[in-house]
Amino acid sequence: ETGVTQSPTHLIKTRGQQVTLRCSSQSGHNTVSWYQQALGQGPQFIFQYYREEENGRGNFPPRFSGLQFPNYSSELNVNALELDDSALYLCASSLVGTENTEAFFGQGTRLTVV
Amino acid sequence: SQQGEEDPQALSIQEGENATMNCSYKTSINNLQWYRQNSGRGLVHLILIRSNEREKHSGRLRVTLDTSKKSSSLLITASRAADTASYFCATDAGGANNLFFGTGTRLTVIP
Numbered sequence: 001e002t003g004v005t006q007s008p009t010h011l012i013k014t015r016g017q018q019v020t021l022r023c024s025s026q027s028g029h030n031t032v033s034w035y036q037q038a039l040g041q042g043p044q045f046i047f048q049y050y051r052e053e054e055n056g057r058g059n060f061p062p063r064f065s066g067l068q069f070p071n072y073s074s075e076l077n078v079n080a081l082e083l084d085d086s087a088l089y090l091c092a093s094s095l096v097g098t099e100n101t102e103a104f105f106g107q108g109t110r111l112t113v114v
Numbered sequence: 115s116q117q118g119e120e121d122p123q124a125l126s127i128q129e130g131e132n133a134t135m136n137c138s139y140k141t142s143i144n145n146l147q148w149y150r151q152n153s154g155r156g157l158v159h160l161i162l163i164r165s166n167e168r169e170k171h172s173g174r175l176r177v178t179l180d181t182s183k184k185s186s187s188l189l190i191t192a193s194r195a196a197d198t199a200s201y202f203c204a205t206d207a208g209g210a211n212n213l214f215f216g217t218g219t220r221l222t223v224i225p
Contacts, residue, residue, distance in 0.1 A: 004156075033212065042202050042215035043157070056212045088154060092213075102147065103213060107156040 003027060004093050006106035013113050018079045021109045023091035025072040031055070032074040033103065034066060035090040043090055049074055050096055078111075086113045118203045118216035126222040133190040135219040137203030138183075144206050146179055147213070148188050151200045160188075160201075195225045 003026035013019050025032050031050045035043035045058035049068035063079040072093070078085055088110050092103040118139040127133050137146070145164045149157040163170045163179045163186065170177045176189040190197055200220050204213040 035213075035215075042217050043213075045212050045214065048212055058212075090156060092157075102159050102162050104159060105149075105157040108154075110154070 004091060004104050004106035006089075006091055006109050008109060009107065010110045011112070013081050013111065015081055015083060015113055017081050018077065019081060019111060021076040021078075021089050021091075021111070023074045023076070023093075023106055025074065025091075025093035026104050029093035029095045029104075030072060031094045031096045032068055032072065033092045033094070034074070034076045035092065036060070036085075037088040037090060037108070039087070046076070081113045083113050086111060118205055118214065120201070120203060120216040120219040122219060123217065124220040124222070126224065127193055129193060129195055129223050129225050131193055133193050133197070133221055133223070135188045135201050135221070137186045137188070137216055139186075139203070139205045139214075139216075140184065141205070143181070146177075146186050146206075147204045148175075148177060148186075149202045149204060149215075151202065151218070153200075157202065190221075193221075193223045195223050197221060198223050 005024045007022045033048040034046040037043040046060050047057040048055045052068045065077045067075045088108045090108045092105045094103040118137045121136045147162045148160040151157050161172050161177050163177050174191045179186045200218045202215050202218045204215045
C-alpha cells in the first residue's frame with residue numbers, strides 16, 4: 001500500500017459528458033501528478049500540482065484541468081469526453097524539495113467512454 | 115519525445131532464471147526510476163538511481179545506469195512466478211517529478 005488513494009476505481013461515461021476523478025496524496029507529500037495510461041502503453045504525464053498551483057503540463061488539451069486542495073488532495077476534471085479518453089488514470093504523490101523524489105502511485109481509476 | 119524505450123517489449127523465462135530489461139532515454143536526467151505494474155493496476159515503485167550513480171541494489175533487483183549512453187538496465191535475479199508483471203522505466207528529464215515513462219517490458223515467469 002502506498003497511501004495514495006483514488007476514487008472511483010471504475011467509471012463509465014458517455015461521450016460529451018464531464019468527469020471528475022479524485023486522489024488523496026500520501027501523508028506528508030506536497031505534490032501530486034496525474035497520468036493517463038492507454039491500454040498497452042506507458043503512463044503519459046498530464047500535469048502536476050504543487051502548493052495548489054499547476055506546476056508543469058504535458059501534451060493534453062485544456063479540457064483536462066485539475067485542482068489541488070490545502071490538504072494536498074487533488075481532482076482531475078475532463079470536459080467534453082471523447083472515446084479516446086478511455087484509459088487508466090493514475091495519480092502520484094511525492095515530496096518536492098528533498099532528495100527523496102520517488103513518486104508513489106494510487107491504484108488508478110479505469111475510465112470508459114462510450 | 116522524451117519518453118524512454120524499454121527492450122525487450124516482452125520477456126518469458128522459467129522460474130529461477132534471471133531477467134534483464136533495458137531502458138533507453140533521450141534527454142539529460144536527474145534520476146531514473148523503475149516501476150512495476152500488475153495488469154491494469156497502479157504502479158509500484160521499485161528503485162531510484164541518481165544520475166551520479168552507476169549501480170544500485172535492492173534485494174533481488176540490480177539497476178545500472180550509463181548516462182553517456184542514456185541507458186539503464188534492471189536485473190531481477192532468481193525470478194519467481196509472482197514477478198510476472200509489466201516493468202517501466204521513468205525519467206524526470208530535469209523536471210520536478212514530471213515523469214516520462216517508457217512503453218514497458220511485459221515479463222512472464224513460468225512456474
